[in-house]
Amino acid sequence: MIQENIHNFKKKIPENVTLVAVSKTKPIADLQEAFDAGQRIFGENKVQEMVEKYDVLPKDIQWHMIGHLQRNKVKYMAHFVDLIHGVDSVKTLEEINKQAAKHDRVIKCLLQASIADEETKFGLTFDEIRAILKSNEVASMQHIAIVGLMGMATFTEDETQINSEFSSLKSLFDDLKTSHPTLEILSMGMSGDYEIAIKNGSTMIRVGSSIFGHRNYIV
Ligand SMILES: *Cc1c(COP(=O)(O)O)cnc(C)c1O
Numbered sequence: 001m002i003q004e005n006i007h008n009f010k011k012k013i014p015e016n017v018t019l020v021a022v023s024k025t026k027p028i029a030d031l032q033e034a035f036d037a038g039q040r041i042f043g044e045n046k047v048q049e050m051v052e053k054y055d056v057l058p059k060d061i062q063w064h065m066i067g068h069l070q071r072n073k074v075k076y077m078a079h080f081v082d083l084i085h086g087v088d089s090v091k092t093l094e095e096i097n098k099q100a101a102k103h104d105r106v107i108k109c110l111l112q113a114s115i116a117d118e119e120t121k122f123g124l125t126f127d128e129i130r131a132i133l134k135s136n137e138v139a140s141m142q143h144i145a146i147v148g149l150m151g152m153a154t155f156t157e158d159e160t161q162i163n164s165e166f167s168s169l170k171s172l173f174d175d176l177k178t179s180h181p182t183l184e185i186l187s188m189g190m191s192g193d194y195e196i197a198i199k200n201g202s203t204m205i206r207v208g209s210s211i212f213g214h215r216n217y218i219v
Pocket residue numbers: 022024045066067152189190191192206207208209210
């Protein structure tokens with residue numbers, strides 16, 4: 001099933017859209033099955049769980065941290081994490097920079113924009129994103145690279161609303177790219193809304209349940 005789902009996704013999404021297989025809460029065997037189907041990018045939202053999986057799975061996997069990040073956990077993944085999606089403060093960038101330096105690495109980051117109509121979703125306002133990209137302090141951080149933006153739409157059936165939220169983030173992205181050509185990733189879209197996200201210019205979708213099945217949260 002997982003193999004089939006991976007193959008189907010690869011077939012139906014455009015070539016310029018990267019698929020992140022969101023494997024949070026799923027057992028190693030499920031990730032291995034996705035790996036055997038050719039998937040190399042996995043997304044997790046808890047640092048400890050990601051480290052445990054990193055330790056036992058093949059080393060050519062790219063690990064993405066997609067959840068809200070606690071600063072004191074950055075050190076546990078700084079030696080291997082490929083891309084951090086949910087960065088929402090300069091303090092977090094500072095910590096990532098500091099921990100990446102210890103491993104002589106540059107860690108790629110996405111700034112998370114707040115686009116949803118829900119207070120539970122973290123993220124920066126568009127003005128805060130502009131300020132971070134202009135900041136000399138951030139520009140001096142040698143061990144991070146801000147390579148794009150990430151956003152989550154409101155959890156709603158209202159496709160018009162989802163569409164307008166993704167569309168607003170795409171406009172910001174295009175606007176910022178003219179002055180910051182290093183922004184290349186626009187991470188938006190999950191199982192329920194990736195089609196709308198792709199229509200709005202997403203270059204990276206984060207898909208969990210449509211690949212691995214529903215998550216069981218009784219852990
Ligand atoms: C869990 C999660 C996803 C994947 O959600 P699905 O609906 O299962 O595809 C995507 N992005 C983030 C930030 C998540 O936490």
